[in-house]
Amino acid sequence: MGDPSEELYFTWLIPNKLAACKGPRNIDDLKFLKAAGVDCLIRLADIDETLVSPKDVADACLEDYHEPVPDYCPPSQAQLDRLILYIDKKINEGKRVAVSCRAGVGRTGTALACYLVYKGLDWESALAEVRRNRPSSVKTPQQENAVKRYAQRLNGR
Incomplete structure (x- = not known):
């Protein structure tokens, strides 16, 4: 078994506040996330891709937020609104959040x-920062467009 941080492709986007990783495959992956400092796990994997249950997540002492999105699709704008508010609320409570999907x-x-x-970043800078931290992020034109649309809605355009 290799390094769990590499196997999970775990990285902090905002140190000790917001992280990203592959979808956890088992209780050991969940324990690694907890040991890395994660308090809340957002799982974007669709139900047929999910390898851990809500009970597994709870047993690892992680708060579970499951917002299923089909693979290669972006979250809907309504889902993004919910996700962003959840992330911001948890970070403001002093909790550390990890976002995951299959890859x-x-x-x-x-x-x-x-x-x-x-x-506060513009959408192009936000994409560049995520890709600098996590190469190959935002895989499809539809996902990139979702970020652009989110920015336009947020800025009232």
Whole structure:
């Protein structure tokens, strides 16, 4: 078994506040996330991709937020609104949040970029920052467009 941080592609986007990773596969992955300092786990994997149950997440002493999104698709704008508000609320409570999907790049990267937009970056800078931290993030034109649309809505355009 290799390094869990590499196997989970775990990285902090905002140190000790907001992280990203692949979807946890088992209780050991969940224990690694807890040991890394994560308090809340957002799971964007669709139900048929999910390898851990809500009970597994709770047993690892992590708060579970499951917002299923089909693979290679972006979260809807309504989902992004919910996700961003949840992330911001938890960070403001002093909790550390990890966002995951199957590979930890497409759906996860889309949500991370939108959070950076919410915190004040323009959409292109947000995408660049996520991709600098997590190469190959935001996999499809539809996911990239979702970040752009989120920024336009946030800025009232």
